[in-house]
Amino acid sequence: MAQNGEPARDALVNRQLPEMQLSDGSSSSMTAPPPPAPPYLSGEGRAVYRFNVEGNAIITGGAGTLALEGARALLEHGLSGLALFDLNLQQAADPIAALRTDFPDAKIITKKVDVRDAESIGAAVNETAGQLGSVDILCCFAGVVGCTHALDMSVDEWKRTMDINSTGSFLCAQAVARQMVDQNSGGTIVFIASISGHRVNFPQPQAAYNVSKASLLHLKNCLAAEWSRYGIRVNSISPGYMDTILNEGAGLERARNVWANRNPMGRMGVPQELTGPLVLLCSAAGSYINAADIVVDGGAIVF
Numbered sequence: 592m593a594q595n596g597e598p599a600r601d602a603l604v605n606r607q608l609p610e611m612q613l614s615d616g617s618s619s620s621m622t623a624p625p626p627p628a629p630p631y632l633s634g635e636g637r638a639v640y641r642f643n644v645e646g647n648a649i650i651t652g653g654a655g656t657l658a659l660e661g662a663r664a665l666l667e668h669g670l671s672g673l674a675l676f677d678l679n680l681q682q683a684a685d686p687i688a689a690l691r692t693d694f695p696d697a698k699i700i701t702k703k704v705d706v707r708d709a710e711s712i713g714a715a716v717n718e719t720a721g722q723l724g725s726v727d728i729l730c731c732f733a734g735v736v737g738c739t740h741a742l743d744m745s746v747d748e749w750k751r752t753m754d755i756n757s758t759g760s761f762l763c764a765q766a767v768a769r770q771m772v773d774q775n776s777g778g779t780i781v782f783i784a785s786i787s788g789h790r791v792n793f794p795q796p797q798a799a800y801n802v803s804k805a806s807l808l809h810l811k812n813c814l815a816a817e818w819s820r821y822g823i824r825v826n827s828i829s830p831g832y833m834d835t836i837l838n839e840g841a842g843l844e845r846a847r848n849v850w851a852n853r854n855p856m857g858r859m860g861v862p863q864e865l866t867g868p869l870v871l872l873c874s875a876a877g878s879y880i881n882a883a884d885i886v887v888d889g890g891a892i893v894f
């Protein structure tokens with residue numbers, strides 16, 4: 592029953608969750624993590640304050656264009672510590688240095704990590720927790736794209752795309768969720784999926800990429816269902832065509848015109864346009880957003 596505009600919080604806490612069967616044959620019985628404390632509508636409970644980003648984040652593909660823009664936004668909203676994981680950190684030496692200059696109070700570290708390598712991910716997550724004190728947020732941006740007709744697709748290209756975009760995101764989420772469960776502090780995980788996971792890209796042939804991104808949309812549902820009991824929210828963002836290096840070369844010049852012409856807004860997106868949803872999902876403003884996908888594509892998906 593609501594009183595003074597606030598939910599009856601007592602009714603929401605100490606709720607027993609349905610038991611879940613574990614892999615060792617036992618079952619877990621847990622109490623639901625509590626909702627945020629009141630006041631909801633006044634003072635620091637106001638929405639504007641709920642967009643503060645607290646704790647420390649790991650961002651994979653952290654040397655990429657969209658990831659660096661996301662990192663900057665999380666730091667602007669209060670992130671204390673940031674670990675950028677990428678295979679090729681050198682490509683982003685300048686923007687990473689700029690983040691360190693612009694956010695002198697934040698601890699910013701980098702780790703060379705291949706998201707296909709479970710062992711090195713585990714070690715890097717442990718080291719990050721040691722260096723920053725905790726891991727509270729994971730954003731999985733690491734990804735690759737290829738434009739090969741399905742008739743010509745090699746097994747190696749198919750596997751590489753799936754290994755990095757799909758399995759790589761799972762391995763990072765698993766390692767970070769293990770850390771979050773040990774911390775007993777909950778957390779939030781965001782996969783960067785794509786509108787390519789919702790529909791088939793046109794005009795470029797991208798079966799492997801499209802399927803890898805579709806897998807993330809359901810993976811976030813599965814992990815949200817399993818990990819909410821530990822206070823871990825799992826969501827995704829599906830960008831449309833954004834103006835980044837990923838969409839340059841490889842014969843994509845003609846495709847760029849097609850994408851803009853088929854978009855109700857008549858243009859591609861710019862990296863900054865992803866940052867609002869990322870901050871929402873990584874802050875208390877998103878505390879009841881779970882297993883959701885936020886499409887950021889100018890309306891391309893319906894056109």
Ligand SMILES: NC(=O)c1ccc[n+]([C@@H]2O[C@H](COP(=O)([O-])OP(=O)(O)OC[C@H]3O[C@@H](n4cnc5c(N)ncnc54)[C@H](O)[C@@H]3O)[C@@H](O)[C@H]2O)c1
Nearest residue numbers: 652654655656657678705706733734785830832833835837
């Ligand atoms: N740009 C777009 O239009 C668009 C649209 C939808 C989704 N996305 C997704 O957003 C993410 C970021 O895209 P971007 O445009 O910033 O591209 P980007 O190429 O700038 O960034 C991708 C990053 O992933 C890193 N990476 C690749 N393989 C890796 C591996 N095995 N281990 C660790 N890191 C690895 C790269 O080094 C690179 O820094 C990708 O997952 C992409 O699929 C992009």
Ligand SMILES: OC[C@@H](O)C(O)[C@H](O)CO
Nearest residue numbers: 736785786787792831832
């Ligand atoms: O659907 C948009 C993308 O995921 C991506 O930018 C594109 O398909 C890469 O060429």
